[in-house]
Amino acid sequence: MNVQIDHSLEEIRRFRPSPEFAAQAVAGPELAEAASADRLAFWADQARSLLTWSTPFTRTLDWSNPPFAKWFDDGELNVAANCLDRHVEAGNGDRVALYFEGEPGDSRAITYAELTAEVKRAANVLIGLGVKPGDRVAVYLPLIPEAVIAMLAIARVGAIHSVVFGGFSADSLASRIDDAEASVVITADGGYRKGKVFPLKPTVDEAVAKSAGSVGHVLVVRRGENEVDWVEGRDHWWHELAAEASDEHEAPAFNAEHPLFILYTSGTTGKPKGILHTSGGYLTQAAFTHRNVFDLHPERDVYWCTADVGWITGHSYVVYGPLANGATQVIYEGTPDTPHPGRWWEIIEKYGVTIFYTAPTAIRSFMKAGRQIPQSFNLRTLRVLGSVGEPINPEAWIWYRHVIGGGSIPVVDTWWQTETGAIMISALPGITDLKPGSAQVPVPGISIDVLTDEGDPVDGTSGGLLTVTEPWPSMLRGIWGDPERFQETYWAKFGDRYFAGDGARRDEDGDIWLLGRVDDVMNVSGHRLSTAEIESSLVAHPLTAEAAVVGASDETTGQAVVAFVILKDRQVSAASDTEATSQELRAHVAKEIGAIARPRQVFIVNELPKTRSGKIMRRLLRDLAEGREVGDTTTLADTSIMEIISAQVR
Numbered sequence: 001m002n003v004q005i006d007h008s009l010e011e012i013r014r015f016r017p018s019p020e021f022a023a024q025a026v027a028g029p030e031l032a033e034a035a036s037a038d039r040l041a042f043w044a045d046q047a048r049s050l051l052t053w054s055t056p057f058t059r060t061l062d063w064s065n066p067p068f069a070k071w072f073d074d075g076e077l078n079v080a081a082n083c084l085d086r087h088v089e090a091g092n093g094d095r096v097a098l099y100f101e102g103e104p105g106d107s108r109a110i111t112y113a114e115l116t117a118e119v120k121r122a123a124n125v126l127i128g129l130g131v132k133p134g135d136r137v138a139v140y141l142p143l144i145p146e147a148v149i150a151m152l153a154i155a156r157v158g159a160i161h162s163v164v165f166g167g168f169s170a171d172s173l174a175s176r177i178d179d180a181e182a183s184v185v186i187t188a189d190g191g192y193r194k195g196k197v198f199p200l201k202p203t204v205d206e207a208v209a210k211s212a213g214s215v216g217h218v219l220v221v222r223r224g225e226n227e228v229d230w231v232e233g234r235d236h237w238w239h240e241l242a243a244e245a246s247d248e249h250e251a252p253a254f255n256a257e258h259p260l261f262i263l264y265t266s267g268t269t270g271k272p273k274g275i276l277h278t279s280g281g282y283l284t285q286a287a288f289t290h291r292n293v294f295d296l297h298p299e300r301d302v303y304w305c306t307a308d309v310g311w312i313t314g315h316s317y318v319v320y321g322p323l324a325n326g327a328t329q330v331i332y333e334g335t336p337d338t339p340h341p342g343r344w345w346e347i348i349e350k351y352g353v354t355i356f357y358t359a360p361t362a363i364r365s366f367m368k369a370g371r372q373i374p375q376s377f378n379l380r381t382l383r384v385l386g387s388v389g390e391p392i393n394p395e396a397w398i399w400y401r402h403v404i405g406g407g408s409i410p411v412v413d414t415w416w417q418t419e420t421g422a423i424m425i426s427a428l429p430g431i432t433d434l435k436p437g438s439a440q441v442p443v444p445g446i447s448i449d450v451l452t453d454e455g456d457p458v459d460g461t462s463g464g465l466l467t468v469t470e471p472w473p474s475m476l477r478g479i480w481g482d483p484e485r486f487q488e489t490y491w492a493k494f495g496d497r498y499f500a501g502d503g504a505r506r507d508e509d510g511d512i513w514l515l516g517r518v519d520d521v522m523n524v525s526g527h528r529l530s531t532a533e534i535e536s537s538l539v540a541h542p543l544t545a546e547a548a549v550v551g552a553s554d555e556t557t558g559q560a561v562v563a564f565v566i567l568k569d570r571q572v573s574a575a576s577d578t579e580a581t582s583q584e585l586r587a588h589v590a591k592e593i594g595a596i597a598r599p600r601q602v603f604i605v606n607e608l609p610k611t612r613s614g615k616i617m618r619r620l621l622r623d624l625a626e627g628r629e630v631g632d633t634t635t636l637a638d639t640s641i642m643e644i645i646s647a648q649v650r
């Protein structure tokens, strides 16, 4: 195919699915037709055909008390048994569920029969530690098979997991343990990262000591073989308890609305929100989208999603979607460039990966490193590529399709959120004409609209606010312990329509283009960070009087954290070594929140731009951070302030 890579021709690029691909595709045009004919009947069909119910449901949706939805709520199922036992019972026990690749090069292939037995054993371990349905269990693990096993074992016994990304600090872990009142923490001694063992257990020890005291047991997987401190009676080795536990466990049935997990994500205030997901609806949409968006043929595909289970992508597209569908997938513990910059491509070649799902930030950093690295591996098993986490710029999309995909395979850009639980907007690879840079169309059964601030449909192709206008099966059911915040954050603006927090526009063809967050949430390498959370961490440092944080656009990471800080003693600040102070503040944020939150730059300034009512004008600081001409300053209390700040920043 003759492809235009000319920037100016961006608008006219379209890629039609090849006839061969379309002929074998799981999703055909009838899917969208069925969904638009009767949306609820469509979802009920999906729930019945994709999942196995212990008690069949008769009610599809209860939306009598918006925004609190109930899906399939008189049905019962066990989520873990849907991901495991039924595949074994169907005769697929010998199919590989997980190809685990450790960073040091160790590997394991785990079949569905083996994974089922491991999960049953772990379920018995949890029961032995007193875990009951509805209890919260925190998971703080590297990306190793035990992370998947732990999540499924928790789900199997009807407890609620709260997975905390292994890069988060002890403080962040402690506040999540406290908010959910977790009774057990599952962790590892350490994991491998960039060629070294990074310890996890000490962080858990510190977090549990800081927390309010809900944790009775810490279960420790041996992975890094690093020395760890031990609290007798509280701490247990996973391998010791698992060895003693039975691998017989009958999965109990739980109501479709039984809570499955809490996952914390950044919002517009300093305090992370515990997004709550439940069982039947969540699993239906995770399985449905995984199968149709990625064109999954479980008997022949090898799927790889590079996300960590600490994020929603790892929940829905490493654990629940793929395993509910009986897929064979790769999980990789380490970083993309260890021990060499071609590690990911080597893994694709080694396992013959056919479906690959990653983030634009990764693609852009590979673009920078050059195409000769991926081109020295055989990537020709690939047949579908996916992208998630932030808008993918057309240049990165084209590079991904050409250099990684060989030029003719579909790239699907998937828009969704921790809150939506599963993919909401995406092309379907056998049907949609692909358009680089656009997330394209709502998946069948999902209703999206772009509205003005007042809640009216926008004019033509103008930009507006992205909303979901009908409830969907995998929607969040609330914020843990805070129904008011749930209501206020997502529903106060447009009534019973969900406000996503993203700007968007529709083009002439009706395709949706995402325009970034419209609130104080930043997106750094596809990870959500709150300006308020980083500001409060900076202000907690003894040197800081005031801080303002903005997300500035960054070539590789999408956005980068840039902070402007006023020190307490302005005399000292003028005289002292501002470079050392700004390094210290960067390190402070990394320690308080986690390395992903470390500001790219901290500028020490004497003033911050404020309106007459005292509100910081972040828009002006963003102009500075992005090296632009500073915009309209007329609403500032003191219009000369920006000149002073600019001089200090340069």
Ligand code: WTA
Pocket (backbone or CB within 6 Å): 265, 311, 312, 313, 387, 388, 389, 390, 391, 392, 413, 414, 415, 416, 417, 418, 419, 439, 500, 501, 502, 514, 516, 517, 523, 526, 527, 528
């Ligand atoms: C952004 C990650 C544009 C968006 C699954 C959203 C995207 C936030 C895309 C959710 C995409 C995610 N195009 N923007 N394909 N995917 N986003 O909760 O701003 O970590 O609101 O979920 O990421 O981030 P979260």
